[in-house]
Amino acid sequence: MTTIFFHSDLDDPKEWQAALQSALPTIDFIVGPECELPEAVDVALVWTPPPQGLRAFPNLKAVLSLGAGVDQLCLADLDTRIPVARLIDDTLTQRMVEYCLTAVFYFHRNMHLHAMHQAKRQWTFVPPVSASSRRVLVMGLGQLGSAVASSLVQHGFRVTGWSRRPKQIAGADCCHGDDALTQALGTCDVVINLLPLTAQTAGLLNLDFFTRLRPQACLVQVGRGGHLVEADLLGALDQGQLAGAFIDVFNIEPLPDAHPFWSHPLLRLTPHVASLSDPTESVTTVVENIRRAMRGDALRNSIDRTVGY
Ligand code: NDP
Numbered sequence: 432m433t434t435i436f437f438h439s440d441l442d443d444p445k446e447w448q449a450a451l452q453s454a455l456p457t458i459d460f461i462v463g464p465e466c467e468l469p470e471a472v473d474v475a476l477v478w479t480p481p482p483q484g485l486r487a488f489p490n491l492k493a494v495l496s497l498g499a500g501v502d503q504l505c506l507a508d509l510d511t512r513i514p515v516a517r518l519i520d521d522t523l524t525q526r527m528v529e530y531c532l533t534a535v536f537y538f539h540r541n542m543h544l545h546a547m548h549q550a551k552r553q554w555t556f557v558p559p560v561s562a563s564s565r566r567v568l569v570m571g572l573g574q575l576g577s578a579v580a581s582s583l584v585q586h587g588f589r590v591t592g593w594s595r596r597p598k599q600i601a602g603a604d605c606c607h608g609d610d611a612l613t614q615a616l617g618t619c620d621v622v623i624n625l626l627p628l629t630a631q632t633a634g635l636l637n638l639d640f641f642t643r644l645r646p647q648a649c650l651v652q653v654g655r656g657g658h659l660v661e662a663d664l665l666g667a668l669d670q671g672q673l674a675g676a677f678i679d680v681f682n683i684e685p686l687p688d689a690h691p692f693w694s695h696p697l698l699r700l701t702p703h704v705a706s707l708s709d710p711t712e713s714v715t716t717v718v719e720n721i722r723r724a725m726r727g728d729a730l731r732n733s734i735d736r737t738v739g740y
Contacts, residue, residue, distance in 0.1 A: 433725055434471045436488065438463035439478035442497050442710070447476070450714040455721065474724050476717065478503065485509050493724035495717055497708060499523060499575065501734050502628035502655055516720050516730040520713045524578045527706035531579045531623055531651055532586065534677040537699070538621050538649040539565055539588075543675035547696065562587035568615045571625035571654065572598045572605065573740075575706070579623060591615045595631075595738075616643040621651060627740035628655035636660065641667035650676040653705045657682065661692070668697050679705040 435451065435458050437444050444462040451458060459471070464481035466472065472488040478497040481487070485494060486508055494515045496504060501517050509515070537543065541557045548555040565588050569580040572594040580592045584602035592598060592605040593612055599605055606615060616622065622644065626632045636652065637660040650673055652659055661682060667673045675697040683690075684703055692698050720730045734740055 432457055432459055433721060434459040434461065434468075434473050435721065436461050436463055436466055436469075436472040436475045436481075437477065438475070438481045439497050441478050442708075446710045447714075450710040451718065451721075454714060454718045458721075474721050480505055480508070485513075492727070493720065493730055495720055495724075495730075499706070499708070500627055500655060501740065502657070506736065506739070511736050514724070514730050514733050515736065516733045518708045518713050518716065519574045519732055520708065520716060522712040523706050523708050524575055527575045527625075527653065528578050528582045530653065530679070530701075530705040531625075532582060534651040534699070535565075535567055535583065535588070535621050535623070537677070538675060543649065543697065550696065563589060565589065565620045566591060566618055568593065568619035568622040569603075569625060570612075570622065571627070572600065573625070573627070576623075576625035579625060591619060613643050616640070616648075617645055619645065619648060621649045623651040624654040624658055626654045626658060628657045629739035633657050634660055636664070638663040638666065641672050644672060646672055647674040648672075649674050650678075652676060652678045652680060654680060656680045656684065665691060665695070668695065673697070675699070677701070679703055 437447060437460060448460045451460065469488045470490055473492050475485055475488060475491060475494045476497060485491065491513050494504065494509065494513060496517045499517050499519050501515060506515065539562060540559060544557050567583050567588050568591045569576050570593045572580060572592045577600055580590050580600050580603045583590045590603040592600055592603045593615055594607050597607055624636060636658050641663060664676065677699045679701045680703055686692060692700060716731060723730050
């Protein structure tokens with residue numbers, strides 16, 4: 432018998448239980464936050480840790496994130512010997528590609544300018560330009576960022592990709608390091624943030640970052656809320672450094688009623704829906720990781736605890 436502890440305020444436990452039990456009929460599936468027998472739990476399948484923390488399970492063999500990111504798991508509190516894996520699948524990747532293409536095309540076809548003119552009842556002709564005259568910077572070239580970069584290349588955009596280590600993506604100019612980032616920021620029309628939230632990337636989208644951008648650039652913020660200094664974004668928009676932004680992730684979610692982002696004319700907001708995992712699609716990977724955890728084998732999509740992603 433394998434015991435799974437499930438905890439999420441976003442994902443439906445019934446869907447996950449049904450999907451998992453059809454592949455692993457003998458599992459015991461406990462829906463948190465309460466757990467009467469924490470010592471029986473083998474695997475935690477969680478979006479966020481329960482209030483008692485993951486340390487409450489003394490015999491844990493693996494932590495499986497219900498998302499592609501792991502920053503919400505509070506890993507500093509977890510024994511470094513326990514392996515952690517994130518959830519990625521083709522559907523999640525495809526949904527992120529669709530979201531980023533939507534946002535890039537919105538800016539590319541000047542919809543942010545047309546929306547502004549419409550609000551003022553102005554018939555202002557802004558001629559479209561070809562995709563090949565636009566440069567898009569994709570920050571983070573992992574599972575999601577590399578798919579987004581490749582898709583933008585296929586749609587005719589000039590693409591720069593930025594990652595921690597050197598990378599190659601057909602048709603894109605890839606770079607790494609802070610100097611390369613400064614250069615990339617100064618030449619791009621749209622910047623997409625698809626970095627994981629780590630000690631190195633927290634607060635990266637700040638005043639200094641916006642100042643390095645070419646004036647009137649646009650932002651697509653789909654990483655994590657902790658990447659963005661929200662007051663600095665408002666300042667950059669007000670000063671014309673940025674022409675607009677799509678924001679999907681926020682420091683506080685749900686976004687509070689009184690937040691100035693809600694009514695800002697240059698912002699398009701979505702409630703952390705850029706991409707979500709789907710139990711029917713992801714269950715195969717999760718089942719495989721449960722089996723691997725029980726055998727003591729390395730997990731698929733495991734993270735490197737030393738770098739935090
Ligand atoms: P990966 O772990 O596959 O890739 C992360 C990328 O970021 C890698 O290319 C990595 O570089 C790069 N990176 C990490 N740290 C740095 C750094 N300090 N400087 C430069 N580059 C860095 O992640 P995914 O592509 O799967 O996901 C990315 C993020 O997208 C998630 O962590 C999550 O925050 C967000 N996300 C948002 C969703 C939404 O709905 N809004 C849904 C799913 C994910 P290297 O290649 O050298 O390792």
